[in-house]
Amino acid sequence: MSKYDQLWCHVAEQQPESMTFDEIETVLGFPIDHAFLQFKKELTVLGFQVGKISLKNKTVKFSRINTD
Secondary structure, three states: OOOOHHHHHHHHHHOOOEEEEEHHHHOOOOOOHHHHHHHHHHHHHOOOOEEEEEEOOOEEEEEOOOOO
């Protein structure tokens, strides 16, 4: 179990194209840090991937993995 499970479930259910760092922190209930970048691979189990992470704009893009 990962401390990011709540976020991954949110992404799988809501399917947002992107989220701000503030939105992510609200879903998680704690501030994110550089460790977030290391755990993004966990999302692929749910059929999604983390796309572009913009440190400048403080956003994360998500996309569905094409399983065809």
